[in-house]
Amino acid sequence: MRDTLSSTISSVTDLLLKRQAAPDVLTEQTGAAFAPVSPVEIEARAVSKTFGATPIFSDVSFRLARGEATALVGANGTGKSTLLRCLMGLIPTSTGSVHLLGQQTDEATGRQMRNMRAQVGLVSQKHNLVPRLSVLSNVLHGLLGKHPGIRHWSHSLAPQSSRETAIQALERVGLADFAHRRADRLSGGQSQRVAIARAIVGAPKILFADEPCASLDPSAGEDVMELFFRLVRDENVTVVFTSHNIEHALKYGDRVLGLAQGRIQLDATAASLSSADLRGLYD
Amino acid sequence: MTDNASPWNERARFELARFERPSAISFLGYALGLVVIFWCLAGVGFSVEKVASAPPRFADFAARAFPPNLDPQVLSRLGWKMVETLQIAFAGAVIGVILSVPVALLAAKGLIAGPWVNQIVRTGLSFIRAVPDIAWALVFVVAVGLGPFAGMLAIVIDTIGFCGRFFADDMEATDKGPAESLTATGARKLDVVACATIPGSLPAFISTSLFALEKAVRSSTILGLVGAGGIGIELKVGFDLFDYPTAMTVILMIAVVVIGIELVSGWARTKIIGEQR
Numbered sequence: 001m002r003d004t005l006s007s008t009i010s011s012v013t014d015l016l017l018k019r020q021a022a023p024d025v026l027t028e029q030t031g032a033a034f035a036p037v038s039p040v041e042i043e044a045r046a047v048s049k050t051f052g053a054t055p056i057f058s059d060v061s062f063r064l065a066r067g068e069a070t071a072l073v074g075a076n077g078t079g080k081s082t083l084l085r086c087l088m089g090l091i092p093t094s095t096g097s098v099h100l101l102g103q104q105t106d107e108a109t110g111r112q113m114r115n116m117r118a119q120v121g122l123v124s125q126k127h128n129l130v131p132r133l134s135v136l137s138n139v140l141h142g143l144l145g146k147h148p149g150i151r152h153w154s155h156s157l158a159p160q161s162s163r164e165t166a167i168q169a170l171e172r173v174g175l176a177d178f179a180h181r182r183a184d185r186l187s188g189g190q191s192q193r194v195a196i197a198r199a200i201v202g203a204p205k206i207l208f209a210d211e212p213c214a215s216l217d218p219s220a221g222e223d224v225m226e227l228f229f230r231l232v233r234d235e236n237v238t239v240v241f242t243s244h245n246i247e248h249a250l251k252y253g254d255r256v257l258g259l260a261q262g263r264i265q266l267d268a269t270a271a272s273l274s275s276a277d278l279r280g281l282y283d
Numbered sequence: 284m285t286d287n288a289s290p291w292n293e294r295a296r297f298e299l300a301r302f303e304r305p306s307a308i309s310f311l312g313y314a315l316g317l318v319v320i321f322w323c324l325a326g327v328g329f330s331v332e333k334v335a336s337a338p339p340r341f342a343d344f345a346a347r348a349f350p351p352n353l354d355p356q357v358l359s360r361l362g363w364k365m366v367e368t369l370q371i372a373f374a375g376a377v378i379g380v381i382l383s384v385p386v387a388l389l390a391a392k393g394l395i396a397g398p399w400v401n402q403i404v405r406t407g408l409s410f411i412r413a414v415p416d417i418a419w420a421l422v423f424v425v426a427v428g429l430g431p432f433a434g435m436l437a438i439v440i441d442t443i444g445f446c447g448r449f450f451a452d453d454m455e456a457t458d459k460g461p462a463e464s465l466t467a468t469g470a471r472k473l474d475v476v477a478c479a480t481i482p483g484s485l486p487a488f489i490s491t492s493l494f495a496l497e498k499a500v501r502s503s504t505i506l507g508l509v510g511a512g513g514i515g516i517e518l519k520v521g522f523d524l525f526d527y528p529t530a531m532t533v534i535l536m537i538a539v540v541v542i543g544i545e546l547v548s549g550w551a552r553t554k555i556i557g558e559q560r
Contacts, residue, residue, distance in 0.1 A: 088467050117469030128460035130482045141478045145469025153477050195464070202468060 040099075041066050041206055041238045042087060047096035049082055056082050057262045060096070064255075066205070069229065069239040071253030071270070073246070075282045078259040080242040081210050087240065088120060088208055089113055101205065118145030121199030123228070125211040127191040131184035135175065135194050138183050139166040142198035155179075169201040170194070172231060189220035196228055200235075207232055209241035213248075221245075225252060246278045348527035351535055358532070361517055365536055368503045368513035371434040376499040378435075379442025380492045386443055387450030388476060394454060395472045405451070411444030416502045420511035431512025438499045438506075446495050453487035454480050486556045493548040500544045504537045 040063045048058040056079035064070050072080045085091045087098055089105035098105045100116055108116060121142065129138045136155040143162055144152050151157050158166070170176045173193040178186065186194065192212065199207055212228060213221030229252045232239050243249050249256055250270045258266030258281045266273075266281060305313065389396045390404040419440050423433035454476075461479035470478070481488075507515025514533055521530030 090463060090467060114469040114471065117467060120467060120469070122464050122467035124460060124464060126460055128458075128464040130461045130479055132482050132485055133478075137478075141465055141470070142468055144465060144471070144474045144478065148471045148474050150477070153474070198464070199468070204468075208467070 039066050039102075040064065041101055042240065043099040044083075044087065045097045045099070047083070047086060047093045047098060049079060049086060049091075050094045055262055057259060057264075058095075060259075060264050062257060062264065062267060064238060064240065066238055067236040068254050069232070069241070069252060070255045070257060071249035072240060072242045072257050072259065073244070073249050073266075073278055073281060074259030076244075079262070080259055083259070084208050084210050084240065084242060088117070088122065114145060118202065119205045120145075121202065121204040121207045123192070123195050123199045123207065123209040123212045125214045127188075127195040127215075129183040129186075129191055129194055129198075131182070133183055134180050135170065135183055135186070136163070136166055136179040138194055139169055139179075139197045139201050142166075142169075142201040146202055166197075166201055169197040172200070173197045173227060187220075188216050189224060192216060192220075192224050193227065196224070196231070200231055200237075203235065204237060206238045206240070209239065211242050211244065214244065246275050249278060250275065344527060347525075348531035350528065351532040352526070352528035353532065357529060361514065361529075361532060361536060364507075364514040364517055365540060367431055368507075368515075369500065369540070371431050371438060371506065371511075371513050372496065372499040372503040375435040375438025375503070376442050376492075376496045379439040379499075380446055380495060382439065383443050383446035383450050384481075384488075386447040387454060390447060390451035391454040394476055394480060405448070408444050408447045408451075411440055412448065416441040417505065417509060420506045420509050424510050429510040429512075434503060434506040434511035434513055437511060438503060441502060442495045442499060445498065446491055449491045450484070450488060453484045453491065457483040457487075489555050490552055493552050497541075497545055497548050501541055504541070 042064040044060050044062050047060045049056045060083065072083065074080050082091070086093050087100065089098065089100065089108070092106060101119060103112060103116055105113065105116070129135075130141075134155055137153075140152050140155055140158050140162060143165065147162065151159055152162060155163060155166075167176055167179060170179055173196050175190060175193055175197065178190065178194075183191065183194065192215075196212075199209075209228065213224045216224060225248055229239075241252070250273060253270045256266060256268055256270050256273055256278065257264055258278065260266075260281045266277070268277075386404060386408070388394055389400055390408060392398065392401050396404075416437055420434055420437040423436040427433050427436065457480055461483060462475050465475045465479050503513050503515075505513075505515045505518075507513040507517070508519050510516070514537065518530055518533045518537075521527065521533060
C-alpha cells in the first residue's frame with residue numbers, strides 16, 4: 001500500500017512540476033476537460049499549525065481556483081478540520097499564511113475579515129442550527145455578514161426582500177414548507193439541508209464543508225451531498241470539503257488533497273486517482 | 284494452587300479495595316478540619332445545656348403564638364403588606380434579570396469583551412454577591428429613604444450579582460457550533476451573540492431567572508426589618524411588642540407564599556425547558 005502511495009505521490013509531483021501557473025491564475029485539469037484560466041481564490045503558503053507543543057500539520061501549500069471543488073481527505077487527527085478553520089481565519093496559523101479572495105487573512109482588519117467572510121459559507125458536520133429558533137430565522141442568519149444588525153436576527157424583524165431570499169434558499173433545498181418550524185423539530189437530514197440553505201443564502205463565492213454528511217445515515221448523506229454539489233455547481237462556487245468517504249471525495253471533488261503524517265502527501269485531480277490511491281492515506 | 288489464587292487472597296483483594304489508608308497529608312487535613320469545626324463551635328458559644336433547655340422555651344413561645352391572629356383587619360393589613368413584598372420581589376427580579384444580560388455579556392470570556400473587561404466585571408459581580416441583600420437594603424435606605432423602593436433596588440443589585448455570574452457561565456458553556464457557523468459567514472460579534480449564543484443559552488437563562496425570582500421573594504420578606512418595605516416590618520413589630528400571634532400569622536403567610544412561588548417556579552421550569560428536546 002505504501003508503494004502505491006509513493007508511486008501516486010511521484011506521479012502527482014510530476015504533474016505539478018509540469019503545471020505552468022501564473023501568479024494569480026491557475027490552469028486546472030478538472031475531470032476530463034481543461035477548465036479556462038481561473039483566478040486563485042484560496043491559497044495556503046507553507047502553513048503550519050501546532051496546539052501547544054503538539055504539531056498538527058506543517059508546510060502545507062496549495063492554490064485553489066474559482067469553481068474548483070477540492071476534497072480534503074486523511075485519517076482522524078491529521079488536521080483536516082483544523083486546516084479548514086485556518087483557511088477561514090477562524091483560528092490563526094502558527095506559521096505561514098492564508099490568502100482568501102486575494103487578501104492575507106492574518107493581516108486583515110476585523111472589518112476586512114468580515115467582508116471577506118461575507119463571501120464565504122460553512123456547512124459543518126453537526127448542522128449547527130440554533131435549536132429554539134425557526135428554520136427561516138436560521139437561514140436568515142446566513143445573511144448577517146452582508147446585512148448586519150437587528151433586522152436579520154429573527155424572521156419577525158427581517159425585511160421582506162431578505163425573507164424572500166431566505167425562502168428561495170429553502171425552496172432550493174426542498175424545505176420551504178418548513179420555514180416556520182422550530183429547527184429542533186427537524187430530522188438530521190432536514191437539519192443539514194437547512195444548514196446548506198443558510199450557507200448558500202448569501203450567494204457565497206467559497207463554501208467550506210466539514211464532513212457534511214458524517215452525522216447522517218448513508219442514504220441521507222448521499223442525498224445531502226447530491227443536493228449540495230448540484231447547488232454549488234450551478235453557481236460556479238469554489239468548494240473545499242473534508243470527508244472520510246473516499247467515493248465522495250472522488251465523485252464530488254475535482255481535486256483531492258490528502259493529509260498524512262502532518263503534511264500534504266497527495267495533490268491530484270480526482271479523475272487521475274482511484275479508491276486504492278486514497279486508501280493509502282489511511283494506512 | 285498458588286498463594287495468589289487462594290480464597291483468602293481473593294477475599295483480601297476486595298477488603299483492601301474497601302478500606303484505604305489515608306496518606307499523611309490527608310490525615311493532617313482531616314485533623315485540621317476537626318480542629319476548625321471545634322474552634323467554630325467554641326466561637327459561637329455552643330452549649331449542650333442551652334440546647335437542652337430550648338424546647339420548654341420554644342413550647343412556651345408556641346403556646347403564646349397559637350392560635351395565630353386571624354382578625355380580619357389584621358389579615359387585611361398583612362395581606363396588603365404581602366402584596367407589597369411580592370411587588371418588591373417581582374419588580375426587582377425582572378429589572379435585575381434584564382440588566383444582568385448586558386453585564387453577563389461583558390463578563391463572559393470570548394464573546395464581546397476582552398479578558399481584562401471580563402475579569403473586572405466578574406470581580407464586580409463577586410463583590411455584589413459578597414455583600415448580603417440586607418446590607419444592600421441598608422445602603423439603599425440611606426440613598427433613597429425608607430420604603431419599598433429601597434427594597435426593590437436591593438433586590439435588583441442582588442439579582443444582578445446572582446444572574447450576571449450564572450448567565451455568563453451559561454453563555455461560556457453553550458454549544459459553540461452555531462456561533463462558529465455565523466462567524467464564518469462574516470457576522471459581527473454582537474450579531475453572533477444575539478443570534479446564536481443567547482438563544483442557545485435561553486433554557487439555562489430561564490432556569491436561573493426562576494431561581495432568582497424565588498430568591499427575591501425570600502429576600503423581600505425580610506427587607507422590612509431594616510425599613511426597606513414589605514412584610515418584614517410586621518414581623519419585627521410583632522416580636523418587639525410581644526404580639527406573638529400576629530408574628531406567627533406573618534411567619535405562616537411567608538411560608539405559604541415562598542412555598543407557593545417555589546412550586547409555581549418548578550412547574551414553569553419544567554414546562555418551558557421541558558419543551559426543548
